[in-house]
């Protein structure tokens with residue numbers, strides 16, 4: 270069904286123990302103008318969870334679910350996993366792919382949206398590593414998928430479940446990772462988030478009001494980032510008489526640290542202080558509908574070659 274000889278599951282990476290936390294954070298923030306105090310504050314979030322981010326376990330589960338989906342549909346492709354910021358590092362994975370004789374890989378990224386952090390930066394990762402690794406395979410990023418049922422349906426079910434546990438009249442509040450206003454393609458990121466939130470709200474609570482807000486900003490206060498912040502928004506809603514909120518982390522595909530700390534600890538804690546009943550919807554994680562997306566996207570490409578999408582200029586380079 271495809272001209273590729275491997276699937277690459279590409280993710281962000283996260284620490285797997287207390288000693289990993291600071292080196293991981295240094296990897297993430299290198300050259301990015303993030304205040305040292307912010308970095309130390311975020312280290313505390315990880316230490317609350319034993320220095321272990323859930324993201325690597327979630328990637329292992331997703332990889333197994335993709336392999337199960339391939340097996341159930343007769344797709345005979347090996348699945349590899351690499352990260353931008355922690356082991357297994359992308360460069361090591363690509364070295365292994367080259368040694369295994371992989372010539373052409375399709376990449377499924379654990380980020381659904383157009384935009385710089387969500388798409389283009391992953392294209393940069395592929396180009397950088399291909400230039401670094403002799404004999405590296407070609408790597409084509411599969412299209413962004415924030416408009417796909419395999420992404421939206423698990424969120425809609427989860428939003429419905431969160432609402433079902435709350436009193437009548439609960440507000441649906443979608444959250445996504447904030448980015449600097451100056452970030453390239455920020456408008457595409459926001460447009461995709463709005464479309465996804467609208468689609469999920471329409472399925473989970475047709476006709477009910479909903480909001481899209483942001484979380485996890487990290488730049489210096491002088492730098493404008495996407496707003497409003499989820500905690501400020503809870504305060505505003507409280508002022509308007511809202512007494513129940515279902516938070517839907519539409520900007521993420523799994524329950525990693527941004528979700529477990531910034532929503533489940535920080536936002537939930539503020540909601541409790543305000544007397545707002547608060548429920549957080551699950552993310553797609555390893556839902557079989559979500560794990561079917563790589564196969565579905567590959568099948569579409571096989572039917573309509575040349576439809577790979579990306580918002581960055583083509584940065585792929587030949588490597589030796």
Ligand SMILES: CC1=C(CCC(=O)O)c2cc3nc(cc4[nH]c(cc5[nH]c(cc1n2)c(C)c5CCC(=O)O)c(CCC(=O)O)c4C)C(CCC(=O)O)=C3C
Nearest residue numbers: 281283297301311322324380386387446448487525526527
């Ligand atoms: C849009 C977006 C996504 C979603 C798309 C995607 O998933 O790719 C995302 C995901 C994630 N972000 C993560 C972690 C961090 N992001 C940071 C910093 C930043 N994120 C940014 C944006 C995004 N980030 C930006 C513009 C920065 C500023 C620095 C820079 O311009 O790059 C920092 C530095 C400290 C701080 O938070 O200040 C950390 C630790 C983890 C791992 C969580 C875990 O360990 O479970 C994940 C999945």
Ligand SMILES: [Fe+2]
Nearest residue numbers: 386446485527
């Ligand atoms: Fe981030």
